[in-house]
Amino acid sequence: MTLKTLAARCLGLLAVVLLMAVSAPQLSAQQINPTQSSVQEQQLLEALQGGQNLSGRVTIPDQRAADLIKPGNPGWANLHGGTITTLFVVSVVGVLAALLLFYLIRGRIRVDSGLSGRMIPRFGGLERFAHWMLAASFIILALTGLNLVIGRAVIRPIIGEGAFGTMTAWGKLAHNYLAWPFMIALAIVFLVWVVHNIPNKVDLEWIKQGGGILKKGVHPPAKKFNFGQKMIFWAVVIGGAALSFTGVMLLFPHLAGTPADWQLYQVIHGVVAAILSAIIIAHIYIGSVGMEGAFDAMGKGEVDLNWAKEHHSLWVDEMMAKDTKPQTRAGTVGTPAE
Numbered sequence: 378m379t380l381k382t383l384a385a386r387c388l389g390l391l392a393v394v395l396l397m398a399v400s401a402p403q404l405s406a407q408q409i410n411p412t413q414s415s416v417q418e419q420q421l422l423e424a425l426q427g428g429q430n431l432s433g434r435v436t437i438p439d440q441r442a443a444d445l446i447k448p449g450n451p452g453w454a455n456l457h458g459g460t461i462t463t464l465f466v467v468s469v470v471g472v473l474a475a476l477l478l479f480y481l482i483r484g485r486i487r488v489d490s491g492l493s494g495r496m497i498p499r500f501g502g503l504e505r506f507a508h509w510m511l512a513a514s515f516i517i518l519a520l521t522g523l524n525l526v527i528g529r530a531v532i533r534p535i536i537g538e539g540a541f542g543t544m545t546a547w548g549k550l551a552h553n554y555l556a557w558p559f560m561i562a563l564a565i566v567f568l569v570w571v572v573h574n575i576p577n578k579v580d581l582e583w584i585k586q587g588g589g590i591l592k593k594g595v596h597p598p599a600k601k602f603n604f605g606q607k608m609i610f611w612a613v614v615i616g617g618a619a620l621s622f623t624g625v626m627l628l629f630p631h632l633a634g635t636p637a638d639w640q641l642y643q644v645i646h647g648v649v650a651a652i653l654s655a656i657i658i659a660h661i662y663i664g665s666v667g668m669e670g671a672f673d674a675m676g677k678g679e680v681d682l683n684w685a686k687e688h689h690s691l692w693v694d695e696m697m698a699k700d701t702k703p704q705t706r707a708g709t710v711g712t713p714a715e
């Protein structure tokens with residue numbers, strides 16, 4: 378090595394040492410703040426196992442984004458994946474079994490006096506529009522919701538992972554968007570029917586006679602809606618409102634408050650959905666195959682006069698007093714019920 382080369386190397390080394398001396402304190406000051414507290418690994422582990430909530434730091438405006446997401450919260454996970462699934466299965470299978478038993482014992486509820494062929498208007502256009510909008514949206518919401526609860530265990534093994542993934546993705550979209558027509562229909566149904574659903578003393582007689590559905594030839598008096606229907610109405614209104622509120626909280630988690638509040642809304646959503654689905658299965662049975670002449674009320678908007686006299690005698694009296702003349706099947710429909 379020549380003297381010239383040695384001198385050049387020494388100068389280079391000196392330059393590097395000088396550069397490090399100048400820049401090192403700045404780098405360490407930027408990266409490490411010895412007075413700042415930091416989360417220990419043990420704290421993270423405890424939080425992830427269901428312990429205290431932890432928050433870090435974020436630079437975006439929503440400070441809740443700094444909260445540690447705890448996927449394994451055991452209490453909520455057990456409720457969500459276990460208790461609610463069981464409740465869904467038990468209530469849906471239970472009501473189907475009860476209806477089958479009822480059908481085997483009682484058979485189809487017939488019009489005891491036979492169909493008269495004379496029709497009386499029962500529901501107007503707005504009532505039927507709101508009912509069917511509510512019914513269609515609820516049924517799809519219930520099926521797509523049920524898929525989220527039991528689909529992975531029940532449907533995926535049958536149709537395969539790919540088809541199940543596609544179906545569930547579309548189902549989730551349908552669930553999110555159909556919530557809105559459901560809420561609109563619920564509000565209309567509430568407004569048009571609430572006056573007919575206030576319990577009164579006529580209902581006591583209906584309860585005393587078991588609604589007349591257990592025995593042939595028993596027909597307790599009722600106005601536009603009997604006590605059983607009033608119970609369905611209030612279950613739909615209160616249950617539907619609870620589903621709507623909790624559903625909006627689930628869709629927009631930032632409105633829900635803390636993560637614990639969001640989890641509570643999810644549990645309420647699941648429990649109410651399971652109970653209301655079971656009630657609605659019974660309603661669909663009675664409104665279609667379970668009772669002769671009932672479907673016409675929502676299908677055509679008019680019912681056979683003998684059906685009306687047997688199930689809603691006081692309402693028929695009111696209609697007659699209002700001079701709403703029953704029509705023959707061939708004739709035009711008279712003044713709407715309301």
Ligand code: HEM
Pocket residue numbers: 499508511512513515516566602605606607609610613657660661664665671672673674675676
């Ligand atoms: C295919 C399904 C459905 C059928 C065949 C059906 C049938 C009927 C019928 C025939 C009535 C009138 C009964 C009468 O004249 O007294 C009625 C009323 C009613 N429906 Fe439905 N319905 C269905 C689905 C739904 C759903 C999904 C809901 C709510 C989520 C619902 C809520 C109501 C309510 C609140 C009433 C008034 C109270 C009552 O009659 O119980 N329906 N339905």
